Amino acid sequence: MxxxxxxxxxxxxxxxxxxxxxxxxxxxxxxxxxxxxITKESVLENGTIAFQNWVKTGSDVYRQFWIFDVQNPQEVMMNGSKIKVKQRGPYTYRVRYLAKANVTQNTENHTVSFVQPNEATFVPSMSAGTEDDTLTVLNLAVAAAPHLYPNAFVQVLLNSLIKKSKSAMFQNRTVREFLWGYKDPFLSLVPYPIPTTVGVFYPYNDTADGVYKVFTGKDDISKVAIIDTYKDKKSIYAIFGGEIDLKGIPVYRFVLPPKAFASPVQNPDNHCFCTEKVISKNCTLYGVLDISKCKEGRPVYISLPHFLHATPELAIPIEGLHPNEEEHRTYLDVEPMTGFTLQFAKRLQVNILVRPAKKIETLKNLKHDYIVPILWLNETATIGDDKAEMxxxxxxxxxxxxxxxxxxxxxxxxxxxxxxxxxxxxxxxxxxx
Structure with a gap:
């Protein structure tokens, strides 16, 4: 027993x-x-579920614009005063809803390349105004003229055309014109053939953005859909920022670090962004990157909105900027098992370098260089409720x-x-x- x-x-x-x-x-x-x-279906290869959803995303991607409306244009042109700006917006557009094109698998390095067709549709319900709102903004053609034509004699000729067209350092433009293009009166008078349509994002609709090259995740699923190169150049990177809950799904948040916009002294990887055109202070300024080479020599610089994480002196000639970490940072939320990006917010500011030009009347009274913020954008997307449930x-x-x-x-x-x-x-x- x-x-x-x-x-x-x-x-x-x-x-x-x-x-x-x-x-x-x-x-x-x-x-x-x-x-x-999961990995088998998460790799970006023909036949997988991930590949089908990746080629044509089911989530809506929106691009919101906040445009800096200049409050004192005459004071700046006459006395070289600080530029007082007030952001207007958001003006919201639905973008990136067309299927990716020219998709090519690169089996050697486990990447896939593609171009993204561009199309933007205005969304009134998500906007603070209409595309017909008129704002006082920097004159893109006049501001770029001294950089594109530094010769003094040529600038004298340009000055006569600027005056004849009644153009100035600032102009009044609708949101639609400023973003997507307008026929510039000054450029229309130039006596030899040049493009006369100007806009911050002109041309956009019916064009393609790329070539992008992203990782397929075949050798490392955590890298799936992460951009390797854009137009054959390494992309800005993100660092781990913490774990959050997104609609009941645990995700890792990656953020754009201040180092990405650091000066070449602080981050040698940014040495190519230090040029003679920008006010570099021996390459010690940080917070703006020179992308003029991508813009046919036009003095275009990108930064985080409101010069977040930038050298304080960049904002000294500008009044009305209020950088905020929560509102102006860039991040993406990645599900760690699949490597899928389920939410992202890409926030960038577009700036133009404006310098005094003695031969151009509307620019001759400027007392110093300005890196003028013209707008900032927030491109964002979040996994939908149905897809989150799935x-x-x-x-x-x-x-x-x-x-x-x-x-x-x-x-x-x-x-x-x-x-x-x-x-x-x-x-x-x-x-x-």
Whole structure:
């Protein structure tokens, strides 16, 4: 009788130990099996679910613009005063809803290249005004003229055309004109063939942005869809910023670090952005990157909105800027198991370098150089509720179920083993007495 009881207790303890061991083994093995299954469909290759959703995204991508409306144009032109600006917006457009084109797989380095067709549709319900709102903004053609034509004699001729067209350093333009293009009266008078249509993003519709090259995730799923190069140049990188919950899905947030816009003295990788045109102070200024080479020599510079994380002296000639980390930072939220970006906000500011020009009347009274902010944008997208529910069901739901089964087996096994072993020891002790 005692033997049967002891044997039963030992059997129970063994079963508990087996359950605990099985639960422990299931953790790495189960994770590996689920990860293998998910990874197979997450790689950007023909035939996978991820590839189909990636070529033509189902989530709406919006680009919001805040345009800097200049409050004191005459004071600046006549006295070289500080430029007082007031941001107007947002003016919101739906973008990047067309399928990617020229998709090419590169099996050697596990990347896929493509171009993104551009199309922008105004969304009145998400905007603070209409495309017909008129703002006082920098005259793009006049501001760029001294940089494109530094010769003094040529500038004298340009000055006569600027005056004849009644153009100045600043102008009144509608939101639609300023963003997407307008026929410039000054350029229209130039006596030789040059493009006469000007706009911050002209041309845009019916064009393509690229070539992008992104990782397929074949060799490392954590890199899936991450940009490797844009137009054959390495892209700005992000660093880990923490873990957050996005619609019930645990994601890793990556943020654009201040180092990305650091001076070449602080970050040698930015040495190519220090040029003779920009006010570099021996390459110690930080917070703006010169992209004039990408803009046919036009003095265009990008920064974070309101000169966030930039050298304080950049904002001294500008009044009305209020940098805010929460509102102006760039980030992307990545699901760690699949590597999918489920939410992002790309925030950048477009600036123009304006310098005094003695031969051009509207610029001759400027007392110093200005890096003039003209607008900042927020391009953002978030996984929709339906897709988030599907993602929870097919990815995070399965992982949570597996975790629960693992913990139940491990916990039940440990409890059974301890309980039966205590009972067995108690029985043996009682029998000895």
């Amino acid at each position: 005692g033997c049967d009881r002891n044997c039963g207790l030992i059997t129970g303890a063994v079963i508990g130990a087996v359950l605990a061991v099985f639960g422990g083994i299931l953790m790495p093995v189960g994770d590996m099996l689920i990860e293998k299954t 993602f929870r069901g097919k990815v995070t739901g399965k992982i949570k179920l597996l975790r629960m089964v693992e913990m139940i087996l491990l916990s039940a096994g440990v409890v059974m083993f301890i309980a039966f072993m205590i009972s067995y020891c108690a029985c043996r002790s009682k029998r000895v007495k």
